[in-house]
Amino acid sequence: MKTGRQHRESLRDGRSVYINGGLVSDVTEHQAFRRSIDTVCTLYDTAWDERNRDLMTCLNEGGVPINRIWQLPRSHADLVERRKALEFWGMQHAGFFGRSPDHVASCIAGMYMGLDVFAEADTARAGALADYYRHASEADLFLTYVIINPQGELADPDSPSPRRIAASVVDQGPSGIVIDGAKMLASGGVMANEVLVTCIQPLAPGEEALAFSAVLPMNATGLRILSRKSYEEHAGCVFDSPMASRFDENDAVLVFENVTVPWERVFVHNDRALCAKQFFATPAHVYQNYQAMIRLKTKLTFLVGLGRKIAQVNGTERFPQVREILGQLAADVGMLDAMVAGMEVKGSHYGPYFIPDRHSLYAAQAITQTLYPRFIEQLRTLSGGGVIMLPSSVEDMENPEIMKWISRSQASPVMDAADRVKFFKLAWDCIGSEFASRHTQYEMFYAGASFVPKNHSFRTFDWDRATGVVDRMLASY
Numbered sequence: 001m002k003t004g005r006q007h008r009e010s011l012r013d014g015r016s017v018y019i020n021g022g023l024v025s026d027v028t029e030h031q032a033f034r035r036s037i038d039t040v041c042t043l044y045d046t047a048w049d050e051r052n053r054d055l056m057t058c059l060n061e062g063g064v065p066i067n068r069i070w071q072l073p074r075s076h077a078d079l080v081e082r083r084k085a086l087e088f089w090g091m092q093h094a095g096f097f098g099r100s101p102d103h104v105a106s107c108i109a110g111m112y113m114g115l116d117v118f119a120e121a122d123t124a125r126a127g128a129l130a131d132y133y134r135h136a137s138e139a140d141l142f143l144t145y146v147i148i149n150p151q152g153e154l155a156d157p158d159s160p161s162p163r164r165i166a167a168s169v170v171d172q173g174p175s176g177i178v179i180d181g182a183k184m185l186a187s188g189g190v191m192a193n194e195v196l197v198t199c200i201q202p203l204a205p206g207e208e209a210l211a212f213s214a215v216l217p218m219n220a221t222g223l224r225i226l227s228r229k230s231y232e233e234h235a236g237c238v239f240d241s242p243m244a245s246r247f248d249e250n251d252a253v254l255v256f257e258n259v260t261v262p263w264e265r266v267f268v269h270n271d272r273a274l275c276a277k278q279f280f281a282t283p284a285h286v287y288q289n290y291q292a293m294i295r296l297k298t299k300l301t302f303l304v305g306l307g308r309k310i311a312q313v314n315g316t317e318r319f320p321q322v323r324e325i326l327g328q329l330a331a332d333v334g335m336l337d338a339m340v341a342g343m344e345v346k347g348s349h350y351g352p353y354f355i356p357d358r359h360s361l362y363a364a365q366a367i368t369q370t371l372y373p374r375f376i377e378q379l380r381t382l383s384g385g386g387v388i389m390l391p392s393s394v395e396d397m398e399n400p401e402i403m404k405w406i407s408r409s410q411a412s413p414v415m416d417a418a419d420r421v422k423f424f425k426l427a428w429d430c431i432g433s434e435f436a437s438r439h440t441q442y443e444m445f446y447a448g449a450s451f452v453p454k455n456h457s458f459r460t461f462d463w464d465r466a467t468g469v470v471d472r473m474l475a476s477y
Contacts, residue, residue, distance in 0.1 A: 007142065200279055300332065
């Protein structure tokens with residue numbers, strides 16, 4: 001396990017990150033990323049802290065202590081212990097780091113649990129995956145992934161030799177494969193150590209060049225990291241934007257310009273079937289999204305607490321209609337909490353490993369895609385205009401004359417003006433700012449368009465049992 005200081009140093013590796021028309025010399029010092037990187041470093045320090053060692057640490061199969069985010073549970077009890085660690089980690093950012101280090105760690109761990117699937121297709125690639133899991137878990141790496149192709153097919157379809165937009169294998173040799181093209185969406189990529197590059201979308205015959213799975217460092221020669229607008233950079237001080245200024249994990253498009261990946265980091269090559277199986281025939285997809293549900297549960301718990309305090313600050317908590325809203329929000333959180341517990345209780349063994357129940361996971365995803373925007377809408381309803389009519393910045397409050405007027409206009413039944421302004425700036429940054437809007441979009445689509453988790457739910461539901469009940473009823477008369 002590593003410390004925050006060690007992680008920060010690992011990011012000073014010459015990676016090519018571009019933002020605002022230029023190349024970033026050091027992401028750990030740049031105003032677009034530095035506070036969010038501080039947050040990631042805090043996660044590692046929290047896990048390293050000896051007071052949290054029992055919670056955050058387990059032994060791998062070789063007896064080496066590792067961060068529990070890499071754990072391979074062998075029982076229901078193991079799964080629950082790991083969930084408690086992930087909840088604790090998620091509380092450090094209130095669930096607002098969508099692709100914190102535990103997400104792709106869960107994906108790689110799930111693939112490792114399904115080594116048999118890889119071995120059936122290619123023993124060399126299975127060996128590469130096994131070696132990489134051991135390396136990444138013992139080095140406590142922060143991985144992101146890019147598993148979606150950019151929208152569009154060919155950059156110039158009329159060209160005599162058109163190049164794909166999507167990253168594809170353009171060459172191979174004794175040293176490895178060469179990939180060229182682009183991939184999305186590298187959330188957390190600016191502050192990660194390495195990236196898993198593959199494709200989760202269905203591939204048609206003739207698209208074998210897209211059917212690969214490989215890991216490479218974020219400073220690989222020829223890899224360009226194109227950052228979106230940084231909400232952190234435009235957030236100003238922490239008081240005015242407490243979430244955006246510290247928890248903007250960033251998102252990036254990755255462009256690969258003939259990047260060589262050695263064979264020991266290639267898990268799938270030229271195999272459309274295995275490219276799909278690596279997620280859905282192994283525990284990988286359910287394990288990584290189980291982590292996402294744990295994170296979302298932590299986030300909604302924070303947000304329902306925010307809603308309760310909004311009502312208290314506004315003096316509206318006693319109103320029956322406000323209690324109805326809060327009761328529904330509390331019920332939503334309770335439902336997700338129960339669904340996460342249900343995934344664990346209904347879990348089953350995959351070989352020696354214990355994994356969450358697939359259908360319970362996909363049911364939760366299908367429900368929460370529409371639940372999250374409704375949740376935010378209700379918080380906005382509770383807030384009213386209180387989150388809009390706020391001082392322009394903390395500088396207003398540092399001016400004694402302006403602060404006198406703020407004190408007269410911003411007081412609350414339970415807070416003085418300064419604390420009320422602080423609270424509602426937090427609320428706005430969670431529900432209404434540009435940073436908050438990105439989070440609503442993320443929670444609605446990180447699992448894919450709405451039909452994707454619904455189709456997974458259809459695919460994994462026990463239809464025979466359900467229709468059997470109907471058939472027995474028909475046969476009873």
